[in-house]
Amino acid sequence: MxxxxxxxxxxxxxxxxxxxxxxxxxIFSVDHKVIGIQYFLLALTAVxxxxxxSLLMRFHLVWPNATLPFVSGGQMSQEQYLALVTxxxxxxxxxxxxxxxxxxxxxxxxxxxxGAPDMAFPxxxxxxxxxxxxxxxxxxxxxxxxxxxxxxxxxxYTPLSGLGEITGPGEGWGQTLWIVSISLFCLASLLGALxxxxxxxxxxxxxxxxxxxxxxxxxxxxxxILGLLAFGVLLAGGIxxxxxxxxxxxxxxxxGLVVNDQxxxxxxxxxxxxxxxxxxxxxxxxxxxxxxxxxxxxxxxxTFARKPVYGYRAMAYAICTIGFLGFMVWGHHMFxxxxxxxxxxxxxxxxMSIGVPSAIKTFNWLGTLWGGKIQFKSPxxxxxxxxxxxxxxxxxxxxxxxxxxxxxxHATYYVVAHFHLVMGVAAIFGIFAATYFWFPKMFGRMMNExxxxxxxxxxxxxxxxxxxxxxxxxxxxxxxxxADASAVGFLAHLQPVHEFMTIAxxxxxxxxxxxxxxxxxxxxxxPKASKNPWNATTLEWITxxxxxxxxFGGHYxxxxxxxxxxxxxxxxxxxxxxxxxxxQVARVK
Amino acid sequence: MxxxxxxxxxxxxxxxxxxxxxxxxxxGGNGGDGGGSDSxxxxxxxxxxxxxxxxxxxxxxxxxxxxxxxxxxxxxxxxNSAWIPxxxxxxxxxxxxxxxxxxxxxxxxxxxxxxxxxxGFRHWWATTTFLGxxxxxxxxxxxxxxxxxxxxxxxxxxxxFFYVFTGAHGLHLLGGILALLYVQFRATRKVARGTAxxxxxxxxxxxxxxxxxxFLLLYLGR
Numbered sequence: 001m002x003x004x005x006x007x008x009x010x011x012x013x014x015x016x017x018x019x020x021x022x023x024x025x026x027i028f029s030v031d032h033k034v035i036g037i038q039y040f041l042l043a044l045t046a047v048x049x050x051x052x053x054s055l056l057m058r059f060h061l062v063w064p065n066a067t068l069p070f071v072s073g074g075q076m077s078q079e080q081y082l083a084l085v086t087x088x089x090x091x092x093x094x095x096x097x098x099x100x101x102x103x104x105x106x107x108x109x110x111x112x113x114x115g116a117p118d119m120a121f122p123x124x125x126x127x128x129x130x131x132x133x134x135x136x137x138x139x140x141x142x143x144x145x146x147x148x149x150x151x152x153x154x155x156x157y158t159p160l161s162g163l164g165e166i167t168g169p170g171e172g173w174g175q176t177l178w179i180v181s182i183s184l185f186c187l188a189s190l191l192g193a194l195x196x197x198x199x200x201x202x203x204x205x206x207x208x209x210x211x212x213x214x215x216x217x218x219x220x221x222x223x224x225i226l227g228l229l230a231f232g233v234l235l236a237g238g239i240x241x242x243x244x245x246x247x248x249x250x251x252x253x254x255x256g257l258v259v260n261d262q263x264x265x266x267x268x269x270x271x272x273x274x275x276x277x278x279x280x281x282x283x284x285x286x287x288x289x290x291x292x293x294x295x296x297x298x299x300x301x302x303t304f305a306r307k308p309v310y311g312y313r314a315m316a317y318a319i320c321t322i323g324f325l326g327f328m329v330w331g332h333h334m335f336x337x338x339x340x341x342x343x344x345x346x347x348x349x350x351x352m353s354i355g356v357p358s359a360i361k362t363f364n365w366l367g368t369l370w371g372g373k374i375q376f377k378s379p380x381x382x383x384x385x386x387x388x389x390x391x392x393x394x395x396x397x398x399x400x401x402x403x404x405x406x407x408x409x410h411a412t413y414y415v416v417a418h419f420h421l422v423m424g425v426a427a428i429f430g431i432f433a434a435t436y437f438w439f440p441k442m443f444g445r446m447m448n449e450x451x452x453x454x455x456x457x458x459x460x461x462x463x464x465x466x467x468x469x470x471x472x473x474x475x476x477x478x479x480x481x482x483a484d485a486s487a488v489g490f491l492a493h494l495q496p497v498h499e500f501m502t503i504a505x506x507x508x509x510x511x512x513x514x515x516x517x518x519x520x521x522x523x524x525x526x527p528k529a530s531k532n533p534w535n536a537t538t539l540e541w542i543t544x545x546x547x548x549x550x551x552f553g554g555h556y557x558x559x560x561x562x563x564x565x566x567x568x569x570x571x572x573x574x575x576x577x578x579x580x581x582x583x584q585v586a587r588v589k
Numbered sequence: 590m591x592x593x594x595x596x597x598x599x600x601x602x603x604x605x606x607x608x609x610x611x612x613x614x615x616x617g618g619n620g621g622d623g624g625g626s627d628s629x630x631x632x633x634x635x636x637x638x639x640x641x642x643x644x645x646x647x648x649x650x651x652x653x654x655x656x657x658x659x660x661x662x663x664x665x666x667x668x669n670s671a672w673i674p675x676x677x678x679x680x681x682x683x684x685x686x687x688x689x690x691x692x693x694x695x696x697x698x699x700x701x702x703x704x705x706x707x708x709g710f711r712h713w714w715a716t717t718t719f720l721g722x723x724x725x726x727x728x729x730x731x732x733x734x735x736x737x738x739x740x741x742x743x744x745x746x747x748x749x750f751f752y753v754f755t756g757a758h759g760l761h762l763l764g765g766i767l768a769l770l771y772v773q774f775r776a777t778r779k780v781a782r783g784t785a786x787x788x789x790x791x792x793x794x795x796x797x798x799x800x801x802x803x804f805l806l807l808y809l810g811r
Binding site for chain 1: 634635637638641642645646648649650651652653654655656657659660663664667669670671672742743746749753757
């Protein structure tokens with residue numbers, strides 16, 4: 001193993017031995033590929049639960065008096081509805097939108113795309129997955145503890161979340177478990193972020209300069225930096241909140257607060273302090289969810305348009321700019337909290353300035369497509385869907401970014417529609433694009449293309465049918481957390497819109513069965529995938545499908561070119577892998 | 590690591606750098622990887638990654654503590670904050686001096702290590718560990734003194750923050766003590782000894798500086 005030899009742009013080492021035994025190989029594995037799949041399966045479980053919760057919410061909004069077999073007392077109470085809201089948001093934001101793109105695909109493909117055998121700290125990687133898993137068990141346990149799931153929303157606003165059982169049925173055990181779960185999740189994400197950053201800085205293959213990294217790697221790298229700087233703040237907030245609840249401190253609970261006719265024994269705390277700590281994390285979290293999707297979209301658009309990414313450098317800088325600005329705009333979630341109009345103005349201007357790098361990205365995505373030989377494969381469809389949803393959802397952000405407009409729209413369905421399109425569904429489309437794109441590499445088999453296309457069209461049209469009408473309910477004043485809007489006079493006439501959205505949600509939810517079936521069927525019965533089924537250029541496509549334990553079977557690549565050399569004039573093939581030396585490129589005679 | 594080969598390789602390299610570990614592989618690890626051409630091949634984690642990792646970890650830890658600090662500043666100046674300034678126990682002055690001294694002895698240990706003086710290194714490294722334990726003991730005494738005056742976690746926001754700051758810092762320092770002990774007694778595998786010494790030193794000096802900052806905040810910003 002001490003023999004290193006150079007052969008055609010790769011360093012040769014003896015291949016690594018696989019660990020023996022089921023537990024070392026699949027459960028407590030330190031292999032980033034296994035951990036990536038573990039994260040992915042965790043997110044898949046979470047997303048199924050999250051979708052079922054949202055369908056229950058949609059059902060209740062339209063048929064509030066229906067008798068449900070699994071609800072004690074038959075009818076869902078308003079508190080139970082709020083518990084659904086809280087758990088849907090928490091599970092989706094943390095255990096799906098953060099876990100799948102970063103923990104799942106980032107873990108699996110970041111080391112391979114930079115030509116490394118594994119993450120820098122494999123044991124830490126394993127630890128971060130298992131802490132995430134415990135966090136997930138904690139949040140799911142909140143369903144079954146006395147009092148049930150918490151009702152204070154995914155933002156856990158104080159004082160509601162800080163006082164215990166007196167403020168509602170889920171605010172005892174359920175809320176405590178919520179805080180423990182989120183704090184553990186923060187810890188795990190910090191460890192993960194540390195690993196991602198160190199790996200990207202120190203484990204790149206020879207020749208893999210920063211400006212030769214695939215844009216997916218840029219997305220994961222900047223996301224990891226955001227996570228490193230944001231999750232610690234939420235962890236600190238979670239500890240203080242836990243102390244308020246269990247140790248009788250008064251960080252967030254004001255003096256003289258009377259709940260259910262009982263004076264609370266707290267003094268002088270600030271509920272707004274929690275909002276600041278939460279949103280200092282919460283806004284970067286939005287970009288933690290979407291930046292990997294942006295990377296995947298750029299990657300997939302370029303591959304299936306058979307063209308280089310238009311303005312690669314601008315794309316990389318735009319990712320960094322979005323990440324940087326993402327830390328300075330948390331106040332736009334708090335325009336109606338009574339903050340000074342001057343700081344509101346500053347937050348507003350900074351927020352709208354994020355439109356600049358976002359527009360650069362959109363412009364360059366369109367520029368990448370322009371004049372390309374577009375192949376409408378399923379990953380491409382989902383990447384195009386990502387761009388569409390990102391634009392549609394992003395535009396409403398410009399309205400919400402203005403305090404005067406936000407005063408009207410705050411806490412209405414307009415906000416719900418905005419963030420579901422731009423960070424929820426768009427990020428999910430990024431995940432789907434990544435799944436269809438990398439499934440052959442991860443599992444060595446192809447997914448079924450017609451089923452994937454059916455899945456795309458149902459999901460794409462369905463998402464718009466659910467969330468576009470939601471804007472109108474918001475503009476009409478529909479309050480987002482009301483369990484039963486039919487009882488509110490000025491909202492009652494909007495019930496038909498709610499009915500339309502609910503039907504669309506059920507159809508879209510059912511269409512996900514196409515995906516689940518396709519996924520599990522193809523795992524076993526899909527046609528075998530070659531090394532490079534999409535004729536792509538980056539390093540994951542030069543190794544076997546699935547890759548060997550050390551990713552490259554002992555042949556470590558050197559990198560000679562940028563990540564998106566498609567349709568290079570003079571070259572015989574319409575793609576040139578990153579590890580090809582200039583002399584190895586076949587030319588047109 | 591998933592395979593034994595990686596470990597063996599590192600041990601080979603490590604043992605190849607001279608007996609007793611009394612070499613400057615901490616610095617050598619940095620310099621040697623610059624070219625990235627031959628012996629620093631891709632199957633191994635370069636030693637500099639551990640140092641990079643420590644700096645990244647410190648950025649995360651800094652944000653964690655700064656969240657507490659900003660909460661402290663905001664909470665203290667709230668209208669109706671019910672804030673009663675806390676007289677910090679006088680033993681904290683002594684503790685602070687002890688911790689600063691531990692940074693100096695750690696620097697001494699590092700210097701001895703670079704000079705390939707294994708005995709000197711072990712002596713000063715152990716002294717640092719001892720001073721670290723002394724500091725934590727001192728912090729616990731400070732807690733007990735406050736408790737004897739009837740000042741607990743929930744007594745006043747100022748005391749809440751005092752316990753949060755000292756507790757969070759103390760836990761981080763305990764981690765540092767464990768790392769010091771690890772280097773003293775093990776640290777021959779995986780991470781080359783020089784790198785381990787480097788990484789632990791960075792962490793320890795940071796925790797020292799962080800404490801001085803927190804102490805000044807608690808004392809001057811009360």
